[in-house]
Amino acid sequence: MHGWVWLPCPREALARESCLTGRGRYARLCMNYLALATDYDGTLARDGHVDEATLESLGRLKSSGRKVLLVTGRELPELKGVCPQYGAFDAIVAENGGVLYWPAEDKEEVLGEAPPAEFLQQIQERGVSPYSVGRVVFATWRPHEFAVLEILQQLGLGHQIIFNKRAVMVLPSGISKASGLGRALDALRIPAGQVVGVGDAENDHAFLEICGVAAAVSNGLAGLRQRCDLVTEGDHGDGVRELIERLLADDLQSLGVRRPRQMLHSGASEAR
Ligand SMILES: [Mg+2]
Numbered sequence: 001m002h003g004w005v006w007l008p009c010p011r012e013a014l015a016r017e018s019c020l021t022g023r024g025r026y027a028r029l030c031m032n033y034l035a036l037a038t039d040y041d042g043t044l045a046r047d048g049h050v051d052e053a054t055l056e057s058l059g060r061l062k063s064s065g066r067k068v069l070l071v072t073g074r075e076l077p078e079l080k081g082v083c084p085q086y087g088a089f090d091a092i093v094a095e096n097g098g099v100l101y102w103p104a105e106d107k108e109e110v111l112g113e114a115p116p117a118e119f120l121q122q123i124q125e126r127g128v129s130p131y132s133v134g135r136v137v138f139a140t141w142r143p144h145e146f147a148v149l150e151i152l153q154q155l156g157l158g159h160q161i162i163f164n165k166r167a168v169m170v171l172p173s174g175i176s177k178a179s180g181l182g183r184a185l186d187a188l189r190i191p192a193g194q195v196v197g198v199g200d201a202e203n204d205h206a207f208l209e210i211c212g213v214a215a216a217v218s219n220g221l222a223g224l225r226q227r228c229d230l231v232t233e234g235d236h237g238d239g240v241r242e243l244i245e246r247l248l249a250d251d252l253q254s255l256g257v258r259r260p261r262q263m264l265h266s267g268a269s270e271a272r
Helices: 010-014 052-063 076-082 117-125 145-155 177-188 202-210 236-250 261-266
Strands: 003-007 020-023 026-031 035-038 067-071 091-094 099-102 107-110 138-141 160-164 167-171 195-199 213-216
Touching (some): 035 177, 035 236, 145 167, 177 195, 177 202, 195 202, 202 213
Parallel strands (some): 035 067, 195 213
Antiparallel strands (some): 003 026, 091 099, 099 107, 160 167
């Protein structure tokens, strides 16, 4: 399955794309992969910040007609604080799937319920600290996952605990980076199978699983790298730039014929 994209700057692309039909100043590009979905911390960003070269690379990808989506566990206000260039993204999935934000329209969609009051009361009574409360997510740090689990069980809540290295997030059942990305892709009318995803940690499994191609940066956790189609040679933003260069060069045709992601766990991936 291919996606068609109308692109108003065909001159550069004409030299690069083989399946291109010109029509005045516009051209229709045939591409397998219509979007890049990237995690923030530890993937696009190092120590919370994205370097200029990586931002420039994201711009080049957008110029190719593809969408760029950010999929992060961070709450929106803190993301905007550390990444003033957040307007570079077509959509931002924040709070690990709890919030969907459209920078161009400054429009925020809350995709789940707020942390229950009785849960927060128990958190305070148990002395769990530090923690933060978003629109949907509750976040704290290891080793508080044990106290959090006990509280969830005592209250009979169906919330789930999701790890991101040392971070511990609590989200309503069914809310994940995959559900948030799915909402964004539905709105953009892009099939998940035509998205390339890249991440580095436990909470990225969910959204990488639904992407057509799953990539891990070289600094990613071993458990994630083993389940991805490709592992970049570079780390953090260098790895994302490398992935973008491959996308721009041949639309990842070098990966060969794609199989459903569910079939990949038995072994053969391009790199480990
Ligand atoms: Mg990360």
